Amino acid sequence: MPELPEVETTRRGIEPLVKGRTIVDAVVRVSRLRWPVSQRLGEILAGQTILAVERRAKYLLLRCRGGVLLLHLGMTGHLRVVPSATPAQKHDHIDLQFTDGSCLRFNDSRRFGALLWVPADADDHPLLAELGPEPFATAMDGSYLFQRSRGRKVAVKPFVMDQRVVVGVGNIYASEALFRAGIHPAREAGRISLKRYERLAAAIRDVLGEAIEAGGTTIRDFQGHDGKPGYFSLQLKVYGREGGPCPACGEPVRHARLGQRSTYFCPRCQR
């Protein structure tokens, strides 16, 4: 399930394979993603050269002269670069074909992903306009989280998962970061001290950074551009480890539902 580390892993994987390539056509086998993809995508994109492969939050941005192609991997999306003649497999929904005979192939079984051509600079696009700071930005520190959380009654876990607060923290890494910071996931966001938010900001950066180094986390679905899984799942301390011993104190890890989301925590270490 692509969160920020999985998207960044994908970005690093495809960048050297698509940067500088020129699109000659596109194939839309299934247009019903999160938003309908135009069947005339090929005409729209023909002649565009991919100048840069960037990431903002969980979006990939393929920057071209005439605009930006926004990609979101949703829950199950992954990208591969293959020869255009490669037979399509199940859920291979869209190909961007390049002049050199290769293509960028978008596969997404659950179709929660998105592909959107923004014929301008995408920075002020509504999908990106409201996003919070990147987790590695210096502005995203303890005092930032502290300020943003004042007066908020929402639990801290959904608070840090809110992309308007800080981007890229999905369900898995929220559990992991809160464990590292020793904060109970159901604690009211507005009632957590500055000192504890400093620990949380550091924990978010650490856990996301380590996950990127490991090539992301594969629970069930995620694969990188090379079809390989991410290995950070081996380093998860609480996520998916219900009943297992807390790595810090041995207490059984507990599972709960918080805002319709599976949440894992140690009831002794996290307060």
Add this chain to the structure above:
DNA sequence: AATCGCGCCTGACGGC
């Protein structure tokens, strides 16, 4: 304004 909860979608899995 903040918060809640639904719907989108497929595949894995557990129970009977």
Add this chain to the structure above:
DNA sequence: TGCCGTCAGGCGCGAT
């Protein structure tokens, strides 16, 4: 064995 219900979850949107 096979069928069926449940769960997984990012994100937008409508309801409260």
